[in-house]
Amino acid sequence: MPIPIQIKNIRLQNHPSARSQAVATVPITEASKIISVDAFAAVLIASEKGKRCDGCFQIKSEDRLLRKCTGCGSYWYCDSICQNMDWKAHHKKICKQYNKFTSSNAFHSLASHEKLESLLLDHLLSQVSSITGRVDEEMSPLGIFMSLLPGPTVPNRDVLSVCGFEPPIQPDTVPLLYSRFGNNNFAIHSHLTTIGHGIFPLASRLFNHSCIPNAAARYIFSAGRPVRMEVIALRNISPDSEITIPYLDPALYQTRQQIFDLTYGFRCTCFSCHILETLGPIPAPPASSPELTSIEKTLRQFTQVESFLDGGLPVIPQTNIPLSMYCVFHENYITNLSETFSKASHEGHYNLALDSGTTLLALYLLIYPPNYPQTGIHLLELAKTAWNMTVGDSGMDYQTEQATKARVRVFLSLGRRILTVFGPEGDEDGPLREAETLQSLLDP
Incomplete structure (x- = not known):
């Protein structure tokens, strides 16, 4: 069966144990940018709220004083450009409901990571509710997102208690999207410190995990545009070699397989994990x-x-x-x-x-x-x-x-x-x- 996604210098082909794999079609030198893609949806972690623009994620400074959304008072922006961008993307759908939702008993009952997931899910649903009818477009962000394999995660019911939308989101849409959302969002970092989470469907579809990856994601913040992920080659990659990225810190030697199983629904078989198995209990x-x-x-x-x-x-x-x-x-x-x-x-x-x-x-x-x-x-x-x-x-x-x-x-x-x-x-x-x-x- 042909795989429709094609990117310059990358070919997506069948994989012996995973769904598919992205391989290089030309020599890729270290430090080369392999892909660049905007976030389909993104949200700041709680500790960064008010310190960064909710639109482009740039940090507040003497030269960049943030302005508060007058509707909800909970989102902050560099200027009207970032605010208008975020308004069209998702904030228009959630502004009036945001404070009511985040002050609800259902929201407060969530663990910290579940609160973040719930807000990111809101942003995703806002995007989806604005672009219904494009699911069949294979190369649209939503089309690629819907092509992702669902994960094994069963969410807390209250995570799915999202803000109200007009027009309303169909009840069966939320768990359908969440099944692909839970195992396909990335930690967005600045200088390798996590500041938010985001959904980058193309990166999720292309790249498998390895604990000894030959590529890694970095994040670019630019005024007036969404957070951008760039996947960078860490070393030279020869043609027909698979391009891999880390889904989590390779230093998690003891817990990595449990995380893969519970969050992603697979067991890593890279060389590093093979060596770990030979060592036995640590x-x-x-x-x-x-x-x-x-x-x-x-x-x-x-x-x-x-x-x-x-x-x-x-x-x-x-x-x-x-x-x-x-x-x-x-x-x-x-x-x-x-x-x-x-x-x-x-x-x-x-x-x-x-x-x-x-x-x-x-x-x-x-x-x-x-x-x-x-x-x-x-x-x-x-x-x-x-x-x-x-x-x-x-x-x-x-x-x-x-x-x-x-x-x-x-x-x-x-x-x-x-x-x-x-x-x-x-x-x-x-x-x-x-x-x-x-x-x-x-x-x-």
Whole structure:
């Protein structure tokens, strides 16, 4: 059976275990933009309301003062252009009903994530109620959305208690759309921090998940237009190779299969998951400091994280992993290590921060594929920590200062390389801008 969706440089073809797969038809070089698509529907998370434009998601600033919708008083916009765009897209349908809905007992009974889903569902339904009759257009956002496979999620009934619409939404339409909505919305991020959720039907239809993906989504905010997703190649992709993206953080070693099963209705069979199965149950990390120190030493030696000072980051195969290292895949281990690094760095305990941060980098090299943006962000944080150490330690001797600055340069160079592949995303002042500032301090 032919697959009708065709995109430049991509072919959608049958997959041995999934519904289909997107493969490259030409060589795709790292940092290339594979597709660019606007959100079909999007909503800010609660903590970002009033801080960002509800239309384009740009953040409030001295140069961008937001204006409140006078109808509901709950949506904020950059200007009349963003407000008119959002009004036509969905807000016209929900403005008068929004406050009544969000103050209802049904809404307040929902968990935080269910409240967000309910509001995003409202935005989606508003879009659908405005474009009825286009479902049969295969390449329209709605047509593609309706071609998505339904997921296994059964929602709380109150999630479906949506705002009133004119004309009314048919009762059977809501669960029909939700069955495709629950497993096909994306976390929208700025600098890899989630600020909202959105529906991008074409990306959902094209790309399968992998825990070792060769592409990733970034988000662009521009005044007067919806949030835009761009899928970027993280490394070179050869013709006839499948293009994959991560549906969730690959670091979720213990819970990933449960999430895939409950949210998406599939079981991941990528190489990383295959290795995990061979490891068996992941043991909890030890509680004693000497044992933890020994594990950290083994991890750093296994990944050879100390050896990249004069070259690029090593690619670490997830094979022949020592038994004593299995506990590093426990989600508590990476969480505790991240918290130690962050706390030590912010409190000025720079030796501890650099030590734990280097161990965390070793773990990132083990669990994330090459050029993964989280690794680039972490390298930048290591560079900033090492720089702060040179500035904050007035008693540092010249030789130690120069050695520490050398570490700054290494971390910064490697981090910029990854962040440049991923490219700028989200708000204007981001990691790449920070990297440029730090570089100017190093080389005034």
